[in-house]
Amino acid sequence: MSLLLTLADTLSQNLRRLDSQFPDGTSPHLWDARPCPALDDVRQLPPQEAFDLIDKIRVDLKAVEALIVPSHFRLVELGLLQYKVAALNTVVSLDVANALTELGGQASLHDLAVKVQTNEHKLGKVLRMLTAEYIFQEVSKDVFKHSRHSIALSGSKGASSFMSFITDLGMRAALGISNDLRLPETRDSFSEKTAPFVKEVSKDGTTFFEYMMNPDNAEMVTLANDGVQLTRCALLTDYPWGDLGDATVIDVGCGAGDSGIDVMKKYPRLKWTFQDFDHVLKTVKENIPDELQQNVNDGSIQFVQQDYFQPNASRGDVWYLRGVLHEYTDEDVVKILTHLAAAMHETPGSRMIINEVFVASPVIMPATSSFSTSAPSDYIPRKQSALADMANAMTWSTFSLFGGKERSYAEYQDLLNQSGLKVSRFYRFRTFTVMLECELA
Numbered sequence: 001m002s003l004l005l006t007l008a009d010t011l012s013q014n015l016r017r018l019d020s021q022f023p024d025g026t027s028p029h030l031w032d033a034r035p036c037p038a039l040d041d042v043r044q045l046p047p048q049e050a051f052d053l054i055d056k057i058r059v060d061l062k063a064v065e066a067l068i069v070p071s072h073f074r075l076v077e078l079g080l081l082q083y084k085v086a087a088l089n090t091v092v093s094l095d096v097a098n099a100l101t102e103l104g105g106q107a108s109l110h111d112l113a114v115k116v117q118t119n120e121h122k123l124g125k126v127l128r129m130l131t132a133e134y135i136f137q138e139v140s141k142d143v144f145k146h147s148r149h150s151i152a153l154s155g156s157k158g159a160s161s162f163m164s165f166i167t168d169l170g171m172r173a174a175l176g177i178s179n180d181l182r183l184p185e186t187r188d189s190f191s192e193k194t195a196p197f198v199k200e201v202s203k204d205g206t207t208f209f210e211y212m213m214n215p216d217n218a219e220m221v222t223l224a225n226d227g228v229q230l231t232r233c234a235l236l237t238d239y240p241w242g243d244l245g246d247a248t249v250i251d252v253g254c255g256a257g258d259s260g261i262d263v264m265k266k267y268p269r270l271k272w273t274f275q276d277f278d279h280v281l282k283t284v285k286e287n288i289p290d291e292l293q294q295n296v297n298d299g300s301i302q303f304v305q306q307d308y309f310q311p312n313a314s315r316g317d318v319w320y321l322r323g324v325l326h327e328y329t330d331e332d333v334v335k336i337l338t339h340l341a342a343a344m345h346e347t348p349g350s351r352m353i354i355n356e357v358f359v360a361s362p363v364i365m366p367a368t369s370s371f372s373t374s375a376p377s378d379y380i381p382r383k384q385s386a387l388a389d390m391a392n393a394m395t396w397s398t399f400s401l402f403g404g405k406e407r408s409y410a411e412y413q414d415l416l417n418q419s420g421l422k423v424s425r426f427y428r429f430r431t432f433t434v435m436l437e438c439e440l441a
């Protein structure tokens, strides 16, 4: 059977299986200007089987595209993707989604252009870049209407602020990636000081972290919080926090402490030690909500100033590192992990949990397989972030702005082994992050 027919059969089967995952009348819609309840609420996750099917279907749909599009068009189209990004950036900065809502959810191009004060012809071209992605829809010539995805850009708490960040500052930083890999002074660097943001955007040595902390750019912190929502529900749901009972979790390099706070709200029996520098802990203390104040008063929540490059003073059952290790070179990661392994020796049975984005291979084709007639979705590796393509894009986004090094499962395994630890379990979340559980070797 040809690859085209294999894909036709596999997609047909998987789409039918996916449809059966949605109870009657809840199958995803596209044209109605409202979110799809089963998929578009960041506070809930689709069932595991539906999530896996969606991942597979997307890989096979890309294969169909790659199969039927001539190489010269395929490559040029990929090279022109910046115009999609620019279109998204334009509708966000002109606030087209809210304008369309105010015009009743459907409007002529003329009325829309008048409302957002731009040129009608250019706006039409921008909108059509997006209707091709089913963001907005053209319902008759030059008449545009909201779709399920464009409605997400409207409202004061819509996706638009995060979109404006990744399509503007993110795009500018991304332009520095090829030079970063090419130039001898940056190609082996994972430092925030040489990150593409510094070279392409700030140009005066200001790092992205310093830029974020500048009170003039206060909106950056809110934006970062919007990004967090893409992974938070999976962090709370796909790791068995409830099985930890009343264990003590040490939140190493806790930052604002938001993930620990959310975990404790859901699992109030847990004891929690926030570790970071004093000035950071001050903010964490301010962030503790009323419902957890009693845990502070009775000592179930503690705040400990701790440099993770020094021997660790705390004792605990679960050592939690979220978004910490990707900031460091391999040598520094081994230093941090070795100190933590020494502390874990003080509490028999303790474990470490590492929450990161893992570098992922969208598809790995064994050279000996009958791949030419199998669907690529049968070759998605499991020990990595799900949504591989999105996960990898996220790693580039982080690197372009902050520097640092996101790693694969095998790379983490190697660093853990060098530090006296070993992987005990792997949790592939229903998002692009994972949890790696480890114990003393």
Ligand SMILES: C[S@@+](CC[C@H](N)C(=O)[O-])C[C@H]1O[C@@H](n2cnc3c(N)ncnc32)[C@H](O)[C@@H]1O
Pocket (backbone or CB within 6 Å): 252, 253, 254, 255, 256, 257, 259, 275, 276, 277, 280, 306, 307, 308, 309, 321, 322, 323, 324, 327
């Ligand atoms: C990328 S943030 C991660 C924050 C948090 N875990 C989260 O998930 O949002 C890294 C944190 O590590 C802290 N940090 C940096 N160097 C440190 C060190 N040597 N010892 C302890 N904490 C450190 C920073 O202050 C920052 O809050």
